[in-house]
Amino acid sequence: MKMLNVSQRRHHANEKSADGNHVVFSQVEKSYDGATHVVKSLSLAVRRGEFLTLLGPSGSGKTTTLMMLAGFEAPTAGTISIDGVNLTTTPPHKRGIGMVFQNYALFPHMSIADNVAFPLAARKTPRNEIGRRVSQALEMVKMRNFASRRPAQLSGGQQQRIALARALVFEPALVLMDEPLGALDKQLREHMQTEIRHLHKMLGVTVVYVTHDQDEALAMSDRVAIFNNGMIEQIGEPAEIYESPNTEFVSRFVGDNNLLDGVVDECYASSSGDYRAKVTHGGCQFEALTAKPLVSGTRVSVVLRPERVSIAAHDTDFENRVNSEIIESTYFGDHVRLTCRIPSGNDIAVKVANTSGLGSLRSGQTLPIGWRSVDSRALLAAGGQG
Ligand SMILES: Nc1ncnc2c1ncn2[C@@H]1O[C@H](COP(=O)(O)OP(=O)(O)OP(=O)(O)O)[C@@H](O)[C@H]1O
Ligand SMILES: [Mg+2]
16 A cells, blocks of 8 residues: 655645545445444545535444544454545554544643644654744644643643644644534533634644534534544435434434324425425324435424424414414523424424514413424434334
8 A cells, every 4th residue: 555644645635636536435334242233334535625424323323433533443354545545554653634523632741732742743843843833823723821731730621722722723724523512511512612713724734523413513614524423324415414313323413393293184296396295193194305205104303493482483485384282481590481282193393583572471271372384394204114
């Protein structure tokens, strides 16, 4: 196999960047015990300069995927290439990848400056060059005044910034981050999300980011890959993942969703060029979007976001209207969340923006609710076609 150093690889990248892919996983599999596969036939192309997030439940294979890309774990089958070069057997330190892990793992006995200098020293960078780059990296994360401190003398968020500086100091073209903000409180977390996003834009590096926080994934990423049980269930831009989940799993995992199980009565092509399914659910009929025509009798879940349900159900825009009883009403300041029981006995969560004139919404009250067909989707029920 051809071995390239970082600058050769960059040069190579420029020649090979015609397809815009930076990293390509091709049919990658991983088993730790030789029996169960924790990553199954993973094919994934990471575009140059994009911010791609791997999002999925615990144990779905996100860290394993990152570890294989970093070179700390070897795939059981398949190949991983960076800039078109197969790196499957290249050791981690020769891959030119910057990394930030959840337990930032700063060296406790070293000063902040020495921590940040470490990747440069390991690459035999000249001393004066090291000094210059360390200052730059510390400046970038606004930590220049902390250079002579020890990690233990910094807060969690400050340590996280140093970990970022250390990952970026040798100007890698690819940076991997595994739950880097997991240990921080909500406010600091949101602040660091913005900073990481800015750094990504400013430096133009490719970032592969792992989180199991869906809000973080939607807010930060160019694209999100939803992992489930060692496979990518869906990959797309945040709005696409949120608005058009392809599977029940994705619709449950990303954001709040109501799921109403039912059976397709009929399906037709609408004048706007999409397909609509009429679905019977507990004696009611609802109409929903569907990605492809479904035959009558197909078992589906109709998914519907709480913020797409309206309590102004007299509005004629709503193809779907039903009477409900308010079971619970919770005040959240900017919105009110209702649990509305419909005649099928199912509860629908409704998120109502707290605008002026909202009036009272008390449990026990009867409330007509409605939603547009295009705001709900009929997905094949988990367990397949019935
Ligand atoms: N070194 C290892 N040896 C054996 N099994 C492992 C090893 N590392 C991970 N696993 C198993 O592989 C599966 C995937 O683990 P992985 O750490 O990739 O999940 P994850 O998606 O990162 O989860 P989390 O969100 O909890 O970090 C899990 O079932 C885990 O127990
Ligand atoms: Mg993990």
